[in-house]
Amino acid sequence: MQTLQQQRYQLLQPHLRGAQLLAQQLLQCQSSAEDCLHDALISAFTTKGFPETAKVKAWFLQVVRFRSLDLLRQRKKLTTLDAISTLEEVVNTPLPAESNALKALSLLPFAQSDVLVLRELNDCSYAEIATIMQIPQGTVMSRLARAREALRLQLQQLERGEQAND
């Protein structure tokens, strides 16, 4: 016999890696990201508002995102997200990543990496992204375009840096 918890875990399991990457990208710290994911899982197991199967991914990513943002606010004692994205210390600590693409992603300002992680690492549709970030669906495409352009420039810069080091 399956418990409710096991059922929910099976639904969430395919999205855990993407969710952890999201938290990691926002918090810029692997262990806080793991903590955040564990907390989100616990609330997913106990909540009465667990969504229907089709909406599980967007719902869980939203939980993880809100939790990460809460942690960030606590950490930085800031009330607005824009203020976070302007903090250089938050933006400029690249994660230890083997791939240049991930490294460049972690160097992007918060507001841009956020939407890219949802699209590229979690394979969210525009509708899902709009739900998770609580923005109008019509603005998702242009946001992604800007974020992709920023990533492209960041990647070029990284590659130039590597060539200079060689």
Add this chain to the structure above:
Amino acid sequence: MTEATRECALYEPLLSGALDNELTQQQQQLLQQHLQRCEYCSAKLAQLEQQSAALRAAQQTMPEPTMPHLQTTTTPVWQWLGWLLMLVGLLVIGGWAAYQYVQDASLPIWLKLAVGAVYLGLTVLFIGVAWQRKQQAKTDRYKKVQL
């Protein structure tokens, strides 16, 4: 890459939308027409495609997150049954004893009241503790998951 024309900026979001398969048919046609004329945007689309593939590939190489060990805490049925039987038995015996005690004419009424008060007090205390325990278990969110 060749130079961007002035209208290229307008097509920038559509390039992204095309990558994600989120364009309307009309948008697709608009973009196709522009791409046929514009080398700059065609090259950029290819570059963005590559970049997107690189990110997705990198995601696959990231280690699977370590998950909390799940532990089931549901109480088995036989345990509930045991408690239920015991409770019913106690109620029957207690009821019978109380009845006999009240009927016993050899004891003064004040002693009966005093003994009754002691038992009532014990019961209230017992229920109070049990209720507190239950509230604690409810607020303890980590009970069900071993990290």
